[in-house]
Amino acid sequence: MATTSQFTERDVSEFFDRTTQTYLSFWNSEGVxxxxxxxxxxxxxYHAAADRTSDILAADAGIDATANILDVGCGCGNFLLRLAERTGCRGEGLDLSIERVRFAQGKLAERGGGPRLAFRHGSATALPYADGAFTHVVSQDALFLVPEKPRSHAEMFRVLAPGGVLAFSDFLQPKPEIGDAARRHVYDRVRWNGGYSLDGYRRALEAAGFVDVTARSLDAHIRQTYRVLGRTARERAAGTDDEAARSWILNFADSCDEIQAAIDRGEFGWGMFVARRPA
Structure with missing residues (x-):
């Protein structure tokens, strides 16, 4: 794993706290x-494709009504809410951004709340749960932001019950050297130091004690994601009268172009992983 150790957890949390309302106002009021x-x-x-990612992860993990799930890096809560609605599972979402946790709590309250789900502010490197508390740990495109990745792997292993399943998607750093453009538009833009290649991620999970680790590259899907998002952003900017909103959206569209270029150069990738804590 290559990393510059430039950004801390505080940098990550402050960035997402600061940008949450801007993103919700200018781009997606549901936080997707x-x-x-x-x-x-x-x-x-795009929205059907994003839902498909969630459904594939849930199917790979074997999530059903008996599952007790921890969603690490839950963001605005959409993944866990979807899992609960579709399977009847119970669980908790945890995120480093207090603003995103508050948004998720608000969505949960709008849907009636209830004791089966909750959202909490906290760090993936110090999970506030007892050993073996969950049957499943899941995450979507969030673990890459953790500066101390091996520590987060150990924590997820700890809170899984014996035989429990870890299932997540995450961004990848396929090669150790990253050019200036990718560093600026892909990594530094979201306070990401660096990450694993697909094989490197598999080895890191095995080093943490996980077994039956499967990993698959989904680079074609991430490229299509940013192609579609970039096109949508430009269409939305063209119909936006607010100058600040239009500028923000166009900057996002430009970043989508740079992200696609980084994917083509092998500087950015996406993978899906399933692993198990030994019984």
Missing amino acids: LHTGYFADDADTD
Whole structure:
């Protein structure tokens, strides 16, 4: 794993706290911005693709009504809420951004709340849960932001019950050297120091004690995600009268172009992983 150790957890939390309301106002009031699993290159339905990612992860993990789930890096809560609605599971979401946790708590309250779900502010490197508390730990495109990744792997292993399943998608750093453009538009933009290659991630999970680790590259889907998002952003900017909003959206569209270029150069990737704590 290559990292510059430039950004801390505080940098990450402050960035997402600061940008949450801007993002919700200018881009998506539901807080959805996850990588999509597209049917093919002609598929441009981003929201359906994002839902498909969630459904594939849930199926791979074997989540059903008996599951007790921890969603690490839950963001605005959409993944856990979808899992609960579709399977009847119970669980808790945890995120480093207090603003995103508050948004998730608000969505939960709007849907009636209840004791089966909760959202909490906290760090993946010090999970506030007892050993073996969950049958499943899941995450969508969030663990890459953790500066101390091995520590977060150990924590997720700890809170899983014996035989429990870890299932997540995450961004990858396929090669150790990253050019200036990718560093600026992909990594530094979201306070990401660096990460694993696909094989490196598999080895890191095995080093943490996980077994039956499966890993698959989804680079074609991440490229399609940012192609669709960039096009959508420009269309939205063209119909926006607010100058600040238009500027923000166009900057996002430019970053989508740079992200696609980074993918083509092998400087950015996406993978999906499933592993198990030994019984």
